[in-house]
Amino acid sequence: MNKQISSINNTYIRQLVQLRDKSRERKKSGVFLIEGEREISLAIKGDYEINTILFYPELISEERLNKLTLQQINTIEISKEVYQKLAYRDTTEGVLAVVKAKPHSLENLKLKTEKPLLLIAEAPEKPGNIGALLRTADAANVDAVIIANPKTDLYNPNIIRSSVGCVFTKQIAMGSTTEIIQFLKAKNIRIYCAALQASVNYHTQDFTKPTAIVVGTEATGLSEEWLNSSDQNIIIPMQGEIDSMNVSVAAGILIFEAKRQRDFR
Incomplete structure (x- = not known):
């Protein structure tokens, strides 16, 4: 009973x-x-x-x-x-x-392929954006999501709700920007930072190798530490009056270009 x-x-x-x-x-x-x-x-x-x-x-x-x-x-x-x-x-x-709860340290992250595709978000704060990023990661079946300098508890009910449960479907790791960059360099994973400065159009790059696509907040973008460690800064060409878009939308465009290249090469 x-x-x-x-x-x-x-x-x-x-x-x-x-x-x-x-x-x-x-x-x-x-x-x-x-x-x-x-x-x-x-x-x-x-x-x-x-x-x-x-x-x-x-x-x-x-x-x-x-x-x-x-x-x-x-x-x-x-x-x-x-x-x-x-x-x-x-x-x-x-x-x-x-x-x-599960541990989400970088030490617990198990990459099961030699050419992983990772989505990294630096200091995301809004649960809705984090949830949308996790939904994108699930839809594209990325190997892992890494959150740098996290500002929000991953098990915040708003994140669980906005991710429609995708917080549970992918490997998620957290750490400082410094720790994550060291982790990527040690594993020879190329770093592509979404940024306005010193950037090339995203579709000109080869994402079929071990790849980390890094996005920052809409308000401040990525920190200098990421930009200084980037193998290549990438940009989504804008045709309107503004020079930015929602971080989860931008991440979706970049991640699915990587998936397109991997599916057809």
């Missing part, structure tokens, strides 16, 4: 609200909260360890729950009030999971 919690004042439920809302709680406990069937199924597929499933039976049946997990996981039946207290999204699927 499932354990049941019906009160929003339950100590465990109050802890979960803190876990959802506060980065420091997620870091301290080493776990985070996922909402939704698709996101939970992608986390399971990505070998994340599920600690607990919470479900509201009016919205999800135990049969669907069993199909989702396909394994014995601690489950808690919750009331409508508890579900509404924990749910972050307007869409109601009736299921949440408490999940163990």
